[in-house]
Amino acid sequence: MDRTEFAARIDHTVLxxxxxxxxxxxxxxxxxxxxxxxxxxxxxxxxATEYAPDVTVVTVCAFPHGQEAPKAKESEAERAWNDGADEVDVVLNVGRLHEGDDDAIAGELEQVVAAVPIPVKVIVEAPLLSVGKLRTACELAEDAGAAFVKTATGFSEGGATVEDVEIMAEYLPVKASGGIGNFEAAVEMLEAGAERIGASSGVEIVEGYDAAAF
Known part of the structure; x- marks a missing residue:
């Protein structure tokens, strides 16, 4: 992977x-x-899309708790697309997941994915889930037609782990996010199967490429 390819896998984040x-x-x-x-x-x-038209702009939906009504999530995703977003990261309702209300989660994710013609990443908040619930979340995202699953918002307990990324990568491409602060941590996630990295330390991560053999 050359530097250009590596940098394109980083979602430099401010949220x-x-x-x-x-x-x-x-x-x-x-x-x-x-x-x-x-x-x-x-x-x-x-x-942002006016200021930096050549930058891929990612935004979030139902962030950071995912507990908005399904129609509100759908409307927020549509608004983001109409404003020019290239991708949307939507937070799954973890409370519904813990209750076992899979049908409700499936319905809201399907609504969001169907509402926009751009990639939707589903944030599953993996640090809050058992392995079984993590697999269920990934299955629901996959069935809804999501483009990615994303580990975490960074606003709850914990962040991305190798173990979670490995599991999630069995279902969909993974965006590893939460606690990835340097080049070494980013590479660890990519080697675990992540396709994308979300981090506020994007510059440090990319500049680390120049000082290391990838």
């Missing part, structure tokens, strides 16, 4: 509750310079 447009500009500038994607809050997507 904190105090994120400003200046923060988003900084992430977009870094993404453009290094060939990364940018993952930003939905309220800034329209501005």
């Amino acid at each position: 904190g509750p105090e994120t400003t447009w200046n923060d988003v500009e900084t992430v977009l500038d870094a993404a453009a310079e290094h060939g990364m994607n940018a993952c930003i809050p939905p309220c800034y997507v329209a501005e």
